[in-house]
Amino acid sequence: MENLHNIPEEFLKPYNSQDHESSIYNIWEGSGYFNPDNLPGNRKEAYTIVLPPPNVTGTLHMGHAAMLAIEDILIRTARMQGKRTLWLPGTDSAAIATQSKVEGEIYKKEKKTRYELGREELLRRIEEFTDESKTTIINQVKHMGSSLDWSRYAYTLDDTRYKAVMEAFVRMYDAGLIYRGNRIVNWDPKGQTTVADDEIEYVEQKDPFYYFQYGPFVIGTVRPETKFGDKYVVMNPRDERFAQYSHGQKIELEWINGPLTATVIKDEAADMETGTGVMTITPAHSGVDFEIAQRHGLDVEQVIDERGILLPIAGEFAGMHIKKARSLIVEKLQAKGLVVKIDENYVHNIATSYRGGGVIEPQIKKQWFIDVNKEVTFPDGGLASLKQKMREVVENKSINIMPERYERTYYHWIDNLRDWNISRQIWFGHRIPAWFKNDEVKVQIDSPGEGWQQDEDVLDTWFSSGLWTFSTLGWPDKTNDLKTFHPTNVLETGYDILFFWVARMILMSTYLVGEVPFKNVYLHGLVRDGQGRKMSKSLGNIIDPLVMIEKYGADATRLSLVMGSAPGTDIKLSEDRVRGFKHFANKLWNITRFVLENFDVAALQTSLNEADQKLVDEARTLATEVTTHIDKFRLDLAGDATYHYVWGRFAAEVLEESKHILKGEASEEKASKQKALYEILIISLKLLHPFMPFVTEAIWQKLPQKDTDILMVAEWPTSK
RNA sequence: GCGCGGUUAGCUCAGUUGGUAGAGCGUCCCCUUGACGUGGGGAAGGUCACAGGUUCGAAUCCUGUAUCGCGCACCA
Secondary structure (H helix, E strand, O other), X not given: OOOHHHOOHHHHOOOOHHHHHHHHHHHXXXXXXXXXXXXXXXXXXXXXXXXXXXXXXXOOOHHHHHHHHHHHHHHHHXXXXXXXXXXXXXXXXXXXXXXXXXXXXXXXXXXXXXXXXXXXXXXXXHHHHHHHHHHHHHHHHHHOOOOOOHHHOEEXXXXXXXXXXXXXXXXXXXXXXXXXXXXXXXXXXXXOEEEOHHHEEEEEEEEEEEEEEEOOEEEEEOOHHHHHHOOEEEEOOOOHHXXXXXXXXXXXXXXXXXXXXXXXXXXXXXXXXXXXXXXXXOHHHOHHHHHHHHHHOOOOOOOEOOOOEEOHHHHHHOOOEHXXXXXXXXXXXXXXXXXXXXXXXXXXXXXXXXXOOOEOEEEEEEEEEXXXXXXXXXXXXXXXXXXXXXXXXXXOOOOEEEOOOHXXXXXXXXXXXXXXXXXXXXXXXXXXXEEEEOOEEEEOOOOOOOOOEEOOOEEOHHHXXXXXXXXXXXXXXXOHHHHHHOOEEEEEEEHHHHHHHXXXXXXXXHHHOOOOOEEEEEEXXXXXXXXXXXXXXXXXXXXXXXXXXXXXXXXXXXXXXXXOOOOOOOEEEOHHHXXXXXXXXXXXXXXXXXXXXXOOHHHHHOOOOHHHHHHHHHXXXXXXXXXXXXXXXXXXXXXXXXXXXXXXXXXXXXXXXXXXXXXXXXXXXXXXXXXXXXXXXXXXXXXXXXXOHHHHHHHHOOOOOOOOOXXXXXXXOOOO
């Protein structure tokens, strides 16, 4: 016990994360080292990650926590390796999600819709709401220990990003990549807006499937309410059952509201195997039908309006909501003897909005689109379509997707990509810089003058998100940041938004900047509960990262999300797992206590004997191994290797075996041992710092001898 | 329908270029004036989904099957 005066008093108690985390974060933030401009030394090589911006109105969940842990590990490693390291934070307005949330709350409290409130007032309320909740998410991000450069914080709707979005739109319009057209789009009657193809989520549902007599044919449908306008009957040209009918043939028949002249259309789209092999089409309310109609130049008639109400074409049913009308229409057809049979157990997928859950009603609408097939000149002078370019940069490995198997998924998506509908009929978002006066259209940022009306629509939130890697660095201005930090090194995100976001960034950056947005895409898995189920409110199995941080510390929370989870594989998380890693933080704490209790600063002057040199070399070899793993983005293996070395080798063997020497009389052997243990401790702390920054920094702050005041900018160990 | 991934100890998963299996947690037993009981020591526990094939040798490579999950498409 004679050495007790050597060690700071805290080490006599177990490590308690709550005593240290906020003060440690303050030390880091106060040092200014989160900002690459303030980093010590002459740093040349830049290393950049742009944080996938969480929703401004959101709260931190385990998916965020995993993302923050992974990115912070990469960033802290790069920073310690002497790179000019920037991790750029931001938040996302999440247009539709945020607006419907605020609208919902206003309706609940004041029974007012957005139309009653007006555009200006609604936007004011949304801003109030986002300002308030912004601080919440930012503080929660800090609790994870994230070493983000807050001085560069960006918001998708702030002035700099506004400028970028406007510039992007105008440029792409001028290049002919953006056009306005009447096309069938996914209309969400609940949200009163269109949504993009990949914002649709298919949900299984059981509905009656009706077979109706349509002249000489039997047709099937789940949606009788769309059938009023069905005056085309489609069959496959190779279908011999219908060889007697010819393309364009007119057939008189009795239909819902009386007699009708139907026209026979022969088209490959009719599948001979499905149903009766014959179908009628509703071009105004079905994507496939619309395409058939376009191929044959058929009439397109709207049957249902934007609110889901039947139009005059429905005759006596006009003005009725489709939900009500369905059964009445069936009744009428039944009375007319036109119902052949009803299958009550038909299971099919219905399209719903990914945000908000409204059932999608395809509609023809005049919308803005990005043309993905048009050939344009890229900044490098090459000629290609957006689609081709997006494929090319991954094929030629300018962008490396991990795990690699997602490359195939990516190609598959690109190949099926259609023009991207970028206008939304909501109010919260970047308003489209298009101006109308009578039949004239002008696309420019400011009003062309008197009498010009700006387009009411706003841009799809993914349009502005697509610019994120460079809009955050000041584009379209040619800033130093843009020059230094773009392309970014890694884009780290969940595999669930590979298409939504990753692909869109590639599209925007290659065209507008002439660079890939990032060199590496690292896709992490979804965080699931201990049994592998998705975390959800209804299952009640949500593990709150903030609760875990409070109970076990941010370090333990980070480790639990990183260890044992390979790229792209889902992470199964249980509270026990987090608790287990808290023990490791304490272990490290006690290792330090032991080393310091038996330490004498003077020992650092001696030279290591052969045996001790070997021990230090062993730790340095580990450093190389860890570095290799991190370079390959195998953080799980890097963390695992360090964990096992520190606990299984350093603590269990090296420390144990040195006890008899340390307890003995002062000697060269003892001094050498003291020095070796101290050096190994230093190496261990450095290697662990990216994974568990708080406890390692807390220990570092108490060390009697070190090369930098702050571990965060200490030099990364190598095997030399 | 097309594609992808998983299937290894009770649970969660490793297993790098093929050399007859590992970790953590859990379970059971032992150990407290020890740096740390948030600890230490030890034990039990696996026909590596199944069937073929290649090979001196297969958890690992190939083919097929089953099963679970995911993505895309279709959904009249």
